[in-house]
Amino acid sequence: MSDSGGFDLQVAVSGSKLWRLKYRVDGKEKLLALGVYPHISLADARAARDKAKAELREGKDPSVLKKMNKFASKLAALNTFEQLAREWYDLQKSQWVERHASDVIESLEKEVFPHIGARPINDLQPTDILPVLRLIERRGV
Known part of the structure; x- marks a missing residue:
């Protein structure tokens, strides 16, 4: 199910649903997982999409930022x-x-x-x- 601008809800054969954003960085197509439905509502998924698009406008790759934040959280937990x-x-x-x-x-x-x-x-x-x-x-x- 698509919304707009590369934002969609992927429905797996198992029935699980994942909010995603398709975007391009340096000519390469990428996918950013925004969260699992219903844990992440449509409004929250759209807010995450808007945040990712703002990062793209700033020249930042949202997937890289997500990985960096995850790493920083793991490091803090250590x-x-x-x-x-x-x-x-x-x-x-x-x-x-x-x-x-x-x-x-x-x-x-x-x-x-x-x-x-x-x-x-x-x-x-x-x-x-x-x-x-x-x-x-x-x-x-």
Whole structure:
């Protein structure tokens, strides 16, 4: 099913539906997946199409930008609070007595990681950390 300007809804034999935009960059025809229907409404798909067309007018390839954003998200996800805290711990533990090192990692694993461990470090704000500290305070740890 076509809308206009290379925008369409591809219906697969299985019945799944995918919003797509066909466009050209450097003389090559490309397809950009905009989302799966019904998770992405027609209005949202058209907004994504308009955004992609604006990027094209700026001389940018929307497929390349999409891949770059996906890569940046994956990279941010790798830099979680837990991962960086464990790296910090590994660097510090040689300077501590064994009992203190054990207490530190146990506290992080029990008190902190369950709450903010999976969060990308770039997304954390002081307001995200304060509730965790308050929980620890209330429990008298």
